[in-house]
Amino acid sequence: RKEVEQDPGPFNVPEGATVAFNCTYSNSASQSFFWYRQDCRKEPKLLMSVYSSGNEDGRFTAQLNRASQYISLLIRDSKLSDSATYLCVVTGGAAGNKLTFGGGTRVLVKP
């Protein structure tokens, strides 16, 4: 079983719609969780951290479910510029100091 698993997609989303997707992690000792965004053939960039209580940043909402070992990302009012691959990232526990990336979920927002 992979340490961090994501549905690769693509999720085809009409502009203005809401899209949500999850990421599961295998190590219950994982401590910190993040969403990164990667545009085609570009470097990943931090989108947001994921806090235990859930957190929101504009149109983006991230949640953590430790009992079921998954995190989620919800994008409201999707924009064309939201088209990208969203990478789930986990650190701590057995991973130690390194960030462990999921394979990414590809989102395509269409007019």
Add this chain to the structure above:
Amino acid sequence: NAGVMQNPRHLVRRRGQEARLRCSPMKGHSHVYWYRQLPEEGLKFMVYLQKENIIDESGMPKERFSAEFPKEGPSILRIQQVVRGDSAAYFCASSLRQGFDGELFFGEGSRLTVL
């Protein structure tokens, strides 16, 4: 205010040759990470280094791959006797401290093509 600088951006090698990828972290950052991304796949951790020390190389293949981060100069990822399967994008990232706050700053990557 330069970010993480990687070079070369693109590198073509024939099987059996050596590839050297360089990474200069952001100013003031002493933690460097190397990741590999195969086409249509996620990033795979390779190695984590601090100045003059390899902290975690659990993702490095046992043979042909090595990394260093000398006291002076960039971090270098070295691949000896390259094979076609080494073709990938190699991303370097740096952080101010151990990455528990999640903020790794990535370079634009070095894309290696092995013919």
